Amino acid sequence: TLVLAGQADASADGHQHGGSAALSVEQLTGPKDQTPAVRKTLVAARTEVRLTSGATVDALTFNGSAPGPEIRVERGRLLEVTLVNQNVEEGVTVHWHGVDVPNAEDGVPGVTQDAVMPGGRHVYRFTPDRAGTFWYHTHRDGLLNVKRGLFGALIVEEPVAFDGLDRTVFTHAWPGSGRDVTALDRADQPAGQDAPAGRKVLLRTVNSSEEPQTVRLAGAPFQVAAIDGNAVPGATALEPGTELQLAAGGRYDLAFTMPAGAVTLSLGANPDAALTFSPGGAAGRVSATGGGQFDPLAYGSGSEPGLGGHDRTFDLRLDDGFGFSQGRLSYVSSLINGRLYPAVPALEVERGDRVRMRIASRSTVNHPFHLHGHRVRVLARNGDPVSGSPWWTDTLNIGRGEVYEIEFRADNPGIWMDHCHNFQHGANGMIMHLAYT
Ligand code: C2O
Ligand code: CU
Known part of the structure; x- marks a missing residue:
């Protein structure tokens, strides 16, 4: 024991x-005695990567590409992934973002395992129980090494596979010379995708950058079929051009039926970043006009009883820490309840507890708050209760001055990390643990 x-x-x-x-x-840990349905090896190495812009970046890759290979497994089937570190000096782990894996498979160095150093390997085994869009990334020196390419998609499929076109795209911020280059990363798929009229398309968007990204889909009405790997019941059609804010670390699955013309996904910050579906697959683009702003708080319909009668309630306050740097008062850290990791007290709960958290930001910047090991349900934002379908998430963008109330069931024992997914903020202290047996 x-x-x-x-x-x-x-x-x-x-x-x-x-x-x-x-x-x-x-x-x-994951099951030891079953034969995995899917076995994969991820080899982490230093590589030079050429971006679609022609620029090259000094990258880190899994199996020679960034994003790394897309891993697909059916819900309820055992996945086994062997991580091999060829030559990444800082060490590597693999965290399965959004999948509520057993604690020892969570890939957090110093908490659930040691980092895998050059020449080393580590085997992960787990059985995902929910179909959806997830991603994996190193959790060692996340500040630089996720940015430099150590990430990829993990798609958990329903036993009856989707019969349309199924594509994954990342919004990623590559460290550029002086300034990050935000791009749509399609893992070597062309910017023009062949899709005849009438074809169903499922476009899985994943934000592997550290800031919220604005994406737009133009050319056809569409639905947000899932948020962070959770299907949205009663998802209604959104107008073409509707703007979506994707939290750092978050995922929206966009579903549409191909019209006679083209459909384009574009990324707000970068006018060159676009992915176009059309009969014949030409790379041109449809520009977005009209459409409002998507808000998960009021989207979808259908209810599901909440946990209610919470056994534990925690109040978290997110703050900026200021200090003097070169004679000027400037931002230096990101605090939780006035403290910096590792001085932030761990949240202690009992297994089976219904846990409620109220997270209030007094910070001037966005904090994409991510909880490991537990998906959470949003109850309210700034006092407004969720009015659409239940909103399940694992990474919540907490903007300037915002207050979120969330709840979850403590049903996955271990020592978990909850932290800001802006790796700079994490490195600057915005990390805490949740622990229970
Ligand atoms: Cu996606 Cu602790 O990370
Ligand atoms: Cu933050």
Whole structure:
């Protein structure tokens, strides 16, 4: 058995007291005795990558490409991934963003495993139980190494596969000379995609950058079929040109039926970044006109009982920390309840608890708050309750002055990291743990 360090009621000799339950290693890892349905190897290495703009970046890749290979597995089937680090000096791990894996498979160095150093390897095994769009990325030196290319898509499919065109696209900010270059990364697919009229298209958008990205789909009405790997019940048709703000780390699955003409996905910040679907696959683009702003708070319909009667409620306050740098008062850190990681106290809950969190930002910048190991349900934003279908997420963009209320069930024991997905902010202190047995 294993006792989590820091658990208040576990004595030094490992004996259990009070209500704390012992956990076996089997409960914290993926199944050891089954044959995986899908086996993959990811080799991390330093590589030079040429962007569509022609510029080259000194990148880090999985299997020679960035994004790395798209991994697909059916829901309920065992996936086994072997990570090999060829020559990334800082070390590498793989975190499965949005998948509620057993704790030991979570890929957080210093918490759930040691970083894999050059020449080393590590095997991950887990069975995803929910179909949807997820992604994987290194969790070591995330600040630079995700940015430099150590990420890819993990698609969990329904047993009956979608029979239309199914494509994944990342919005990524490459470290450029002086300034990040935000691009739509299609993993070597052409910017023009062949799609005849009447064809169903599922376009999975993933934001691997550190800021929210604005994407627009023009040329056809569409639905947001899923948010962060959670299907949206009662998803209604949005007008062509509707603007979507994708949180850093977040995913929107966009579904549409091909019209007679072309459909273009474009990225707000970069006028060159576009992906166009058309009969014949020409790379031209349809520009966006009209359409409002998509808001997940009021989208979809259909209800699902909330957890209610919460057993624990936590208040988190996000703040900027200021200090003197070169004689000027400037931003230096990102705090949770006035503290910097590792001084932020871990949230302690009991297994089975209904947990409610109120996260209030007094910061001047965006904080994409990400919780490991648990998808969460949004209850309210700035006091307004969710009025559409239940809004499930794993990465919530908490803007300047915003307050979110969320809830989740503590049903996945271990030591989890909850943090800002802006890696600079994480490195500057906006990280905390959630721990229970
Ligand atoms: Cu996508 Cu802790 O990360
Ligand atoms: Cu942040």
